[in-house]
Amino acid sequence: MARVLYLILSTIFLPFSIVAQQINGNGSIPVGASLIATYNGTPWLSPSGDFAFGFKQIQQKDSFLLSIWYDKIPENTEVWYPKDGPMVPRGSKVELTNGRGLVLSDPQGKEIWTSGSNNSELAYGFMNDTGNFVIVDSISRKIWESFRFPTDTILPTQVMERAEEINSKISETNFSTGRFQLRLLKDGNLILRKRDIPSGILYNVYYRSGTRDDSNATNSGLQVIFDETGYMYILRRSGQIFELNQKDALPSKLYYQRATLDSDGVFTQYFHLKNPTGNTSWEVLWSLPKNICNRIDGTDGSGACGLNNVCSLDVNLANCECPQGFSLLDPNDPNGDCKPDFTPTCDEGYDRERFGFIELTNIDWPESDYVRVQPTTEENCKTFCLQDCFCAVAIYRDKQCWKKKLPLSNGKKDPSLVVKAFLKSRKGDFYQPPPSVFSPKHKSQRSLIVMILSACVLVIFLSNGVICMVFFRIYKRTTKNHYPSNKSVDTNLPCFTYQELVEATNGFKDELGKGAFGIVYKGVIGETTVATEVNAIAKTHHKNLVQLLGFCDDGDQRLLVYEYMSNGTLAGFLFGDMRPSWKLRSDVIVGIAKGLAYLHEECSTQVIHCDIKPQNILLDDCYNAKISDFGLAKLLMMDQSRTSTGIRGTKGYVAPEWFRSTPITVKVDVYSFGVLLLEMISCRKSVVINESDSKDVVVVLTDWAWDCYQEGRLEVFLENDLEALDDYKRLTMFVKVGLWCVQENPSMRPTMRKVIQMLEGVVEVNEPQCPFPFSVTYN
Numbered sequence: 001m002a003r004v005l006y007l008i009l010s011t012i013f014l015p016f017s018i019v020a021q022q023i024n025g026n027g028s029i030p031v032g033a034s035l036i037a038t039y040n041g042t043p044w045l046s047p048s049g050d051f052a053f054g055f056k057q058i059q060q061k062d063s064f065l066l067s068i069w070y071d072k073i074p075e076n077t078e079v080w081y082p083k084d085g086p087m088v089p090r091g092s093k094v095e096l097t098n099g100r101g102l103v104l105s106d107p108q109g110k111e112i113w114t115s116g117s118n119n120s121e122l123a124y125g126f127m128n129d130t131g132n133f134v135i136v137d138s139i140s141r142k143i144w145e146s147f148r149f150p151t152d153t154i155l156p157t158q159v160m161e162r163a164e165e166i167n168s169k170i171s172e173t174n175f176s177t178g179r180f181q182l183r184l185l186k187d188g189n190l191i192l193r194k195r196d197i198p199s200g201i202l203y204n205v206y207y208r209s210g211t212r213d214d215s216n217a218t219n220s221g222l223q224v225i226f227d228e229t230g231y232m233y234i235l236r237r238s239g240q241i242f243e244l245n246q247k248d249a250l251p252s253k254l255y256y257q258r259a260t261l262d263s264d265g266v267f268t269q270y271f272h273l274k275n276p277t278g279n280t281s282w283e284v285l286w287s288l289p290k291n292i293c294n295r296i297d298g299t300d301g302s303g304a305c306g307l308n309n310v311c312s313l314d315v316n317l318a319n320c321e322c323p324q325g326f327s328l329l330d331p332n333d334p335n336g337d338c339k340p341d342f343t344p345t346c347d348e349g350y351d352r353e354r355f356g357f358i359e360l361t362n363i364d365w366p367e368s369d370y371v372r373v374q375p376t377t378e379e380n381c382k383t384f385c386l387q388d389c390f391c392a393v394a395i396y397r398d399k400q401c402w403k404k405k406l407p408l409s410n411g412k413k414d415p416s417l418v419v420k421a422f423l424k425s426r427k428g429d430f431y432q433p434p435p436s437v438f439s440p441k442h443k444s445q446r447s448l449i450v451m452i453l454s455a456c457v458l459v460i461f462l463s464n465g466v467i468c469m470v471f472f473r474i475y476k477r478t479t480k481n482h483y484p485s486n487k488s489v490d491t492n493l494p495c496f497t498y499q500e501l502v503e504a505t506n507g508f509k510d511e512l513g514k515g516a517f518g519i520v521y522k523g524v525i526g527e528t529t530v531a532t533e534v535n536a537i538a539k540t541h542h543k544n545l546v547q548l549l550g551f552c553d554d555g556d557q558r559l560l561v562y563e564y565m566s567n568g569t570l571a572g573f574l575f576g577d578m579r580p581s582w583k584l585r586s587d588v589i590v591g592i593a594k595g596l597a598y599l600h601e602e603c604s605t606q607v608i609h610c611d612i613k614p615q616n617i618l619l620d621d622c623y624n625a626k627i628s629d630f631g632l633a634k635l636l637m638m639d640q641s642r643t644s645t646g647i648r649g650t651k652g653y654v655a656p657e658w659f660r661s662t663p664i665t666v667k668v669d670v671y672s673f674g675v676l677l678l679e680m681i682s683c684r685k686s687v688v689i690n691e692s693d694s695k696d697v698v699v700v701l702t703d704w705a706w707d708c709y710q711e712g713r714l715e716v717f718l719e720n721d722l723e724a725l726d727d728y729k730r731l732t733m734f735v736k737v738g739l740w741c742v743q744e745n746p747s748m749r750p751t752m753r754k755v756i757q758m759l760e761g762v763v764e765v766n767e768p769q770c771p772f773p774f775s776v777t778y779n
């Protein structure tokens with residue numbers, strides 16, 4: 001029997017498709033070609049190999065950016081990427097698709113971006129040596145060009161027409177549309193201006209070429225031209241030229257050149273030796289404007305740098321730095337806002353004795369003052385600020401004193417300022433070292449997952465980028481009474497009204513998928529159970545459990561609000577196009593084991609999950625495993641008689657004791673965990689029904705794992721997962737643990753605590769026995 005299963009399996013599981021597409025070497029990409037985001041992927045190269053199109057790993061993380069970059073120099077210089085630089089996980093794919101152009105999709109197949117192609121019959125794509133990716137149709141028209149959709153950079157031979165623009169990115173590692181824009185206006189004027197990130201509103205023009213339509217329209221700008229020699233100018237209607245840099249500055253044969261609107265707002269033309277011998281890097285040829293710290297001011301915004309931040313000039317490049325007593329809101333965004341380590345408040349007990357000052361020189365924030373006192377002395381200036389609970393900063397210059405409030409804007413540092421700035425601080429905070437740039441990243445209120453328990457179990461996720469929600473709704477069938485009031489739920493959880501959740505989810509509009517609890521549970525919920533269980537669930541806190549954030553108990557509507565997990569379910573990840581790395585899989589396994597051990601052993605009330613499976617494991621931003629749906633199984637199990645229809649759980653993961661008259665214990669979860677562990681090792685589903693033959697053949701992963709293990713043929717079980725096979729000792733150990741967990745006899749299965757010790761190598765794993773000594777076969 002077992003041998004038969006093995007043979008069937010090896011035909012079912014074909015090798016995973018080969019990742020990198022071979023290119024022709026002439027830069028031409030055939031229609032249908034695709035690239036997958038991997039650590040060592042081969043990009044599509046231009047004929048000379050100067051430029052590459054493909055996935056670039058960003059910041060050593062499991063996140064990739066579809067982009068065009070210089071392939072022959074070590075610096076990471078992305079010259080093009082889709083608007084707002086969407087980061088995609090490993091296993092994402094870009095394909096040159098007939099009728100649609102370039103299509104970027106994530107490992108679950110969700111479309112992230114597409115170039116569009118005018119529904120044309122495509123002939124080929126082409127990575128040109130100019131750095132332009134073009135798509136050509138069957139009658140040789142250029143249907144799409146990356147040069148027509150520039151992001152923050154323009155390259156030699158690229159032209160900017162009227163009403164076209166480039167935008168800076170937010171920071172070195174965040175490619176979303178940033179704070180600055182260079183645009184050739186419809187009237188022919190070339191301008192640089194600031195952009196408010198959340199609203200997209202544009203303001204504070206800080207450079208104007210002046211080449212606009214006026215009485216003599218022939219003088220106005222028509223195009224910004226960056227010619228192949230690296231000469232950049234505005235071509236006027238009249239055919240005359242408005243120079244942005246000088247002609248023939250550098251021999252283009254020897255140098256790469258690019259012009260980029262950097263995330264600090266400076267538009268800069270750079271050059272780089274094509275064949276560097278030794279230590280070279282991008283160097284500045286010229287830049288606009290000359291002094292950005294002084295060019296952006298006024299009350300419209302925060303200035304060249306973010307709020308509370310201070311701008312100083314370092315050879316034409318703006319340098320933003322938080323002053324002492326402040327640290328970056330987002331450590332990866334040095335040009336962004338700085339948050340104060342402490343904010344003065346006017347609480348009742350304001351006691352000036354508790355405060356002092358950090359003294360800084362030549363720093364000023366010219367816009368944030370609310371009182372000016374003159375003439376006065378430096379000592380009095382400080383005293384005024386101490387006495388005033390609103391005052392956060394006092395500026396003293398030339399017998400004048402300005403009191404300022406937070407947040408501060410237009411911060412500048414310049415020796416010519418000749419001012420003293422006194423930043424109010426708590427005594428004792430004085431001589432701390434300046435705040436580290438790597439302080440924990442500020443997290444704004446995280447998004448939510450809402451669950452409504454429902455008769456017709458709905459799972460809805462709303463993804464407007466901020467809020468995602470799952471809903472299960474339970475209609476109370478039996479009684480018209482109200483549920484116990486919130487008071488009976490002894491938690492500190494926020495309570496939402498139904499209307500709030502309707503609004504938060506936009507009327508439960510977008511559906512994400514199906515929930516774990518079927519119609520089986522309809523009407524079973526007792527009144528107090530919900531409250532009690534909310535209470536029990538609320539008290540579970542563990543890094544490997546999805547956190548309950550709040551609930552709603554409003555008339556007939558009962559909802560649980562959970563934190564949002566950006567990377568979706570383990571099922572999507574595990575059974576997607578690309579096999580996740582062995583390292584990641586083994587980390588996730590240990591995380592799940594820890595979460596389960598916590599539910600079994602460390603909660604105030606023991607929780608049996610009853611439905612451990614990949615669909616119920618969610619992954620956060622950093623691919624930490626988080627168990628979801630816990631507590632609900634228990635909640636819904638109340639009053640269930642132990643008949644065969646009372647089986648909780650999902651086919652393939654269900655422990656045998658559900659079918660027998662043995663008691664249900666935490667060991668049912670250990671069994672399901674064992675199945676999940678074997679799935680994670682092999683990236684295969686627990687049960688596969690092969691319908692290709694005349695009759696269905698059921699293939700059971702646990703049986704097959706035992707056979708492969710016994711025969712010492714784990715490479716078959718893992719299907720040449722070289723990364724895992726390289727880690728053979730640990731791999732074998734994991735398989736053994738899996739086989740112990742799926743023992744038919746519950747008492748043979750280890751506890752989750754023991755499982756963790758085995759997985760972490762703290763205790764030895766004995767040779768497993770055959771997991772199913774009494775089992776009858778399925779077919």
Ligand SMILES: *[C@@H]1O[C@H](CO)[C@@H](O)[C@H](O)[C@H]1NC(C)=O
Pocket residue numbers: 024026028126
């Ligand atoms: C590139 O080479 C392939 C064959 O190797 C050929 O079919 C295609 O026409 C070439 N494309 C260009 C643009 O030269």
Ligand SMILES: *[C@@H]1O[C@H](CO)[C@@H](O)[C@H](O)[C@H]1NC(C)=O
Pocket residue numbers: 126128129130134157
């Ligand atoms: C590549 O760029 C060169 C120089 O601009 C141009 O002559 C050529 O037509 C481009 N090739 C394609 C396929 O667009």
Ligand SMILES: *[C@@H]1O[C@H](CO)[C@@H](O)[C@H](O)[C@H]1NC(C)=O
Pocket residue numbers: 118141142143
């Ligand atoms: C796109 O399609 C429209 C109408 O179908 C046509 O007028 C236009 O020329 C096409 N553009 C390109 C670049 O082929």
Ligand SMILES: *[C@@H]1O[C@H](CO)[C@@H](O)[C@H](O)[C@H]1NC(C)=O
Pocket residue numbers: 087170173174175176197
């Ligand atoms: C980039 O910055 C934007 C705006 O601050 C933020 O919404 C987004 O999450 C950031 N993206 C990444 C990958 O950090």
Ligand SMILES: *[C@@H]1O[C@H](CO)[C@@H](O)[C@H](O)[C@H]1NC(C)=O
Pocket residue numbers: 216218219238240
């Ligand atoms: C407009 O400007 C062009 C180029 O500067 C000049 O030759 C022409 O005489 C001007 N026309 C008028 C009406 O000023």
Ligand SMILES: *[C@@H]1O[C@H](CO)[C@@H](O)[C@H](O)[C@H]1NC(C)=O
Pocket residue numbers: 279280
């Ligand atoms: C390369 O040059 C940079 C500055 O231009 C310098 O900081 C760095 O130490 C140099 N590296 C080597 C290996 O010479």
